[in-house]
Amino acid sequence: xxxxxxxxxxxxxxxxxxxxxxxxxxxxxxxxxxxxxxxxxxxxxxxxxxxxxxxxxxxxxxxxxxxxxxxxxxxxxxxxxxxxxxxxxxxxxxxxxxxxxxxxxxxxxxxxxxxxxxxxxxxxxxxxxxxxxxxxxxxxxxxxxxxxxxxxxxxxxxxxxxxxxxxxxxxxxxxxxxxxxxxxxxxxxxxxxxxxxxxxxxxxxxxxxxxxxxxxxxxxxxxxxxxxxxxxxxxxxxxxxxxxxxxxxxxxxxxxxxxxxxxxxxxxxxxxxxxxxxxxxxxxxxxxx
Amino acid sequence: xxxxxxxxxxxxxxxxxxxxxxxxxxxxxxxxxxxxxxxxxxxxxxxxxxxxxxxxxxxxxxxxxxxxxxxxxxxxxxxxxxxxxxxxxxxxxxxxxxxxxxxxxxxxxxxxxxxxxxxxxxxxxxxxxxxxxxxxxxxxxxxxxxxxxxxxxxxxxxxxxxxxxxxxxxxxxxxxxxxxxxxxxxxxxxxxxxxxxxxxxxxxxxxxxxxxxxxxxxxxxxxxxxxxxxxxxxxxxxxxxxxxxxxxxxxxxxxxxxxxxxxxxxxxxxxxxxxxxxxxxxxxxxxxxxx
Numbered sequence: 001x002x003x004x005x006x007x008x009x010x011x012x013x014x015x016x017x018x019x020x021x022x023x024x025x026x027x028x029x030x031x032x033x034x035x036x037x038x039x040x041x042x043x044x045x046x047x048x049x050x051x052x053x054x055x056x057x058x059x060x061x062x063x064x065x066x067x068x069x070x071x072x073x074x075x076x077x078x079x080x081x082x083x084x085x086x087x088x089x090x091x092x093x094x095x096x097x098x099x100x101x102x103x104x105x106x107x108x109x110x111x112x113x114x115x116x117x118x119x120x121x122x123x124x125x126x127x128x129x130x131x132x133x134x135x136x137x138x139x140x141x142x143x144x145x146x147x148x149x150x151x152x153x154x155x156x157x158x159x160x161x162x163x164x165x166x167x168x169x170x171x172x173x174x175x176x177x178x179x180x181x182x183x184x185x186x187x188x189x190x191x192x193x194x195x196x197x198x199x200x201x202x203x204x205x206x207x208x209x210x211x212x213x214x215x216x217x218x219x220x221x222x223x224x225x226x227x228x229x230x231x232x233x234x235x236x237x238x239x240x241x242x243x244x245x246x247x248x249x250x251x252x253x254x255x256x257x258x259x260x261x262x263x264x265x266x267x268x269x270x271x272x273x274x275x276x277x278x279x280x281x282x283x284x285x286x287x288x289x
Numbered sequence: 290x291x292x293x294x295x296x297x298x299x300x301x302x303x304x305x306x307x308x309x310x311x312x313x314x315x316x317x318x319x320x321x322x323x324x325x326x327x328x329x330x331x332x333x334x335x336x337x338x339x340x341x342x343x344x345x346x347x348x349x350x351x352x353x354x355x356x357x358x359x360x361x362x363x364x365x366x367x368x369x370x371x372x373x374x375x376x377x378x379x380x381x382x383x384x385x386x387x388x389x390x391x392x393x394x395x396x397x398x399x400x401x402x403x404x405x406x407x408x409x410x411x412x413x414x415x416x417x418x419x420x421x422x423x424x425x426x427x428x429x430x431x432x433x434x435x436x437x438x439x440x441x442x443x444x445x446x447x448x449x450x451x452x453x454x455x456x457x458x459x460x461x462x463x464x465x466x467x468x469x470x471x472x473x474x475x476x477x478x479x480x481x482x483x484x485x486x487x488x489x490x491x492x493x494x495x496x497x498x499x500x501x502x503x504x505x506x507x508x509x510x511x512x513x514x515x516x517x518x519x520x521x522x523x524x525x526x527x528x529x530x531x532x533x534x535x536x537x538x539x540x541x542x543x544x545x546x547x548x549x550x551x552x553x554x555x556x557x558x559x560x561x562x563x564x565x566x567x568x569x570x571x572x573x574x575x576x577x578x579x580x
Contacts, residue, residue, distance in 0.1 A: 017481075024376055028395075031373075035398055035449055037419060038409035045412055053417035095315055098308035106305050114309065117316050123502055123560055125510035127529045128553035129320060132327025135542050155320050158312055187304060216402055218513055219529075223536075236404045237513055248408070255405040262400035270393055 039259075046252035064253040072239055072254055078261075081215065081231040083146060088153045088214045089207045096161030097203065101195065103162065104169035118159040126156065126219040134223040144226025152220040157210045164209060168202030169195075201272070208269035215262050232258050331547035342547035352548075355528040356555055362440070362515075362527065363508040366447035367455075370504050371497065374456040379485065382463045392460065399453045406446045407517035411437050414445075442518035443525045447508050455504045462496030463489065498567035502560045509556055528552050 046064055048057030068074060103115065121129070133152060137143035142151065172195065180190040196203070221234050230238070236258055239251050334341040346352045377395070381388055401409075414420055414436040424430045436442055470492070471484045479487065512529040519525025532552060536545030 038413045041412040042409045095311040099312035102305050102309040128549045131549045133323040136323045
């Protein structure tokens with residue numbers, strides 16, 4: 001009996017296991033290869049002079065990037081995108097982190113209701129509340145301005161910060177807070193000098209994720225933006241949708257600019273945030289001996 | 290000052306509650322109020338009685354089938370995404386040399402954006418694209434490939450854009466499960482399959498349900514790819530297109546709100562179904578096993 005337990009249980013069905021592993025690897029490779037080739041196709045097209053039904057285009061050029069920059073006013077679109085995204089991240093952190101703290105630490109009447117209130121915007125399709133929101137924003141004449149876009153994007157961003165930050169805050173030992181209080185720190189000082197430094201990684205993670213999500217969030221910006229407050233993703237959609245006269249290469253060039261912007265931020269995010277740390281506390285998984 | 294009207298067993302008003310006020314006020318003002326406004330607006334149609342919008346939606350031939358069109362796209366896409374993401378994330382839970390690289394590569398498609406995916410698919414899967422040239426070169430399949438401007442195009446683009454998100458979320462839930470539990474099970478003689486079935490799966494059920502809901506919302510509100518990659522007049526006329534057309538092409542905000550409300554209602558039914566299904570697998574603290 002004792003030897004039985006000491007031995008690692010042998011796999012009862014090695015063939016099935018091998019097939020399963022092969023299948024998984026195969027699917028993963030298929031996915032990665034096809035997506036990679038798809039991106040490569042867009043890259044090739046964006047540098048192609050003329051590309052019609054051959055393996056590779058006739059010649060190479062960078063003129064599409066120059067054209068896209070001029071034609072779509074990429075400069076100002078990028079500027080608006082940066083303004084919107086950073087405003088959304090900052091505001092989402094300012095209202096989200098304190099709320100996450102209270103939700104992680106305190107128990108109070110109506111807490112379940114509040115949790116529901118913060119979860120619903122993530123559970124309801126953006127178009128569902130986007131259309132009524134756009135109507136309301138048009139009434140108060142905020143729609144079409146950059147502030148309307150920022151407010152609309154905050155609706156999923158703030159709850160997202162709360163969702164990501166709550167487990168981070170739960171990890172922090174409440175004794176540290178008690179210690180700070182014993183030495184006479186009020187809530188504000190305790191927050192600023194104890195919690196914020198400890199929460200650094202969590203705040204960074206949340207803000208980078210909100211940043212990547214906001215750059216990519218299409219529907220809400222689409223519904224609330226005016227001609228001067230389009231972000232990159234909406235401008236890109238209009239470029240394709242209203243195509244026709246434009247060369248597809250020019251759209252491809254713009255799509256590449258979009259991808260480079262998000263990719264840069266995602267890679268920065270992944271340098272600081274282990275993707276496994278998002279929702280929950282991490283315990284190191286040991287290698288199976 | 291601590292002798293407020295609250296019963297003695299409950300502490301006096303906690304000042305920490307002020308911290309949650311800005312977020313609550315914001316959500317009430319910008320989420321709940323517009324939502325209620327939209328709900329009221331939907332019962333106040335341009336003409337007809339108070340239910341006219343809903344009657345119109347459910348009796349018009351290019352309106353009510355959009356619900357099924359949307360579900361036919363969103364449910365398979367979500368199931369595929371979760372179905373692939375779960376085993377791959379389960380494999381990636383163990384720290385290894387490849388873990389970081391593979392996760393990074395699998396997550397990169399998040400950055401692509403709908404338009405790039407659409408453009409890429411139109412180029413790559415198109416009639417003269419690399420895929421069809423490659424298949425013809427190998428004489429595997431000579432006919433035309435029809436993977437764009439139809440149902441499959443939208444489904445594929447939903448998988449490409451949704452998979453990384455599902456993978457990331459499930460991975461973080463799985464790594465949150467204490468590996469000691471699985472090792473304890475293995476000490477008692479549980480093989481890998483039994484460990485997965487009896488330890489990981491039940492602990493993962495709440496996370497999976499959450500992940501399903503979030504992934505489903507993404508797929509359910511598909512709009513740009515249904516327009517760019519599908520055939521927005523026919524088989525991929527999803528409900529968000531119907532809502533958008535009502536609002537910004539016919540300027541009938543009342544009807545648009547009604548469609549938006551129906552959309553939200555269907556979504557909430559699915560979420561409720563998934564959350565109750567979760568209880569079949571797992572009964573216990575919702576945050577079980579993740580700290």
